[in-house]
Amino acid sequence: MSLTSRLKSMVKQAMTPQPKPLTEFEYATLPWIDKKDADIDSFVKRYQRGQNFPYDLADKLRFWQQNGYVILEKAIQEEWVDQLWNEVEELIAHHERYRTNVRIDRPEYAAQPVKEAKDVPTEVLDGPYIKIMDFHDNSVMGKKIMLHNSIVTFLEAVFSDRVVAMQSLLFKYGSQQATHQDFAYVVSENPSHLAAAWIALEDVHIDSGPLFYFPGSHKLRKFDFGNTGMFYSGESKHNPTDFARYLEKVCQEAGLKRETLLIKKGDVLLWHASLAHGGDAIRNPALTRKSYVCHYSSLKAYQHHRQAPTSEPIRRSMNGADVFANPQMPDQEDIFK
Numbered sequence: 001m002s003l004t005s006r007l008k009s010m011v012k013q014a015m016t017p018q019p020k021p022l023t024e025f026e027y028a029t030l031p032w033i034d035k036k037d038a039d040i041d042s043f044v045k046r047y048q049r050g051q052n053f054p055y056d057l058a059d060k061l062r063f064w065q066q067n068g069y070v071i072l073e074k075a076i077q078e079e080w081v082d083q084l085w086n087e088v089e090e091l092i093a094h095h096e097r098y099r100t101n102v103r104i105d106r107p108e109y110a111a112q113p114v115k116e117a118k119d120v121p122t123e124v125l126d127g128p129y130i131k132i133m134d135f136h137d138n139s140v141m142g143k144k145i146m147l148h149n150s151i152v153t154f155l156e157a158v159f160s161d162r163v164v165a166m167q168s169l170l171f172k173y174g175s176q177q178a179t180h181q182d183f184a185y186v187v188s189e190n191p192s193h194l195a196a197a198w199i200a201l202e203d204v205h206i207d208s209g210p211l212f213y214f215p216g217s218h219k220l221r222k223f224d225f226g227n228t229g230m231f232y233s234g235e236s237k238h239n240p241t242d243f244a245r246y247l248e249k250v251c252q253e254a255g256l257k258r259e260t261l262l263i264k265k266g267d268v269l270l271w272h273a274s275l276a277h278g279g280d281a282i283r284n285p286a287l288t289r290k291s292y293v294c295h296y297s298s299l300k301a302y303q304h305h306r307q308a309p310t311s312e313p314i315r316r317s318m319n320g321a322d323v324f325a326n327p328q329m330p331d332q333e334d335i336f337k
């Protein structure tokens with residue numbers, strides 16, 4: 001393209017009105033349960049799959065609708081949790097064998113916080129400020145827990161659509177992450193079709209930096225990052241600290257209480273795209289807080305892997321839900337059988 005045509009095209013783009021970034025979910029595409037006329041009793045009568053759900057589905061859906069979360073006690077069998085954690089320990093101990101991405105939130109890694117496990121020493125991987133990313137790509141057990149029948153049955157009810165898992169994070173220590181709502185960071189093709197699971201891989205100790213959350217905060221007005229609306233990007237005018245301050249202020253104004261998640265190994269917290277939450281301060285650095293966080297969307301809202309938005313994904317299906325194979329590391333898929 002010549003310089004003149006490039007300039008012309010830049011001027012044309014600058015003069016074309018850009019769509020205003022979203023500052024609220026579109027009402028028409030909200031999950032049915034977030035709409036004003038949601039009729040939970042008739043939904044439950046029609047929802048065949050809910051009949052084998054080992055909790056009272058109508059009660060859990062009502063609780064979700066009001067509070068933006070539910071807890072499924074003893075959802076995941078201990079042996080599964082133990083197997084997953086043994087695999088994580090193997091990854092940490094023999095990091096040189098694995099290409100799993102790891103995020104290191106330590107000042108010495110600030111220039112490049114995401115690296116492959118093989119390039120991060122065991123002492124660093126084994127410490128705090130580490131997020132092991134998308135380990136489910138590598139692990140069949142990671143996929144089995146992510147797509148566990150109880151999680152999928154509940155989220156399929158919430159979306160009234162097939163569930164598709166989007167991504168996962170594994171933590172050995174508390175994240176100490178500031179208050180946030182996930183839709184700002186984890187974006188599907190329909191941002192309101194998003195939910196998450198926090199799976200306890202050990203009993204949570206109050207001094208280990210537990211997750212905290214504000215029940216009812218999923219109904220509050222969204223934060224506006226300025227130029228990028230309700231989504232955060234490196235270009236946003238406002239930053240995650242402004243986001244946290246806003247959420248804490250509006251939760252306080254609305255009289256919402258801050259709760260601390262003290263659940264047991266194998267229990268699962270499921271939360272709404274807009275539930276305000278974060279990681280508490282670690283009061284005893286010797287304590288671990290092993291946990292597995294998975295994010296989900298629906299078939300209609302997540303049709304392509306985020307790293308290959310124009311290719312048809314390779315679906316791995318379990319319990320009537322899907323997760324896409326990692327398009328960038330096919331050699332690392334299911335290396336932990």
Ligand SMILES: O=C(O)CCC(=O)C(=O)O
Nearest residue numbers: 175176177211278279293
């Ligand atoms: O587990 C934590 O401390 C925070 C996890 C979290 O907020 C998230 O993944 O969205």
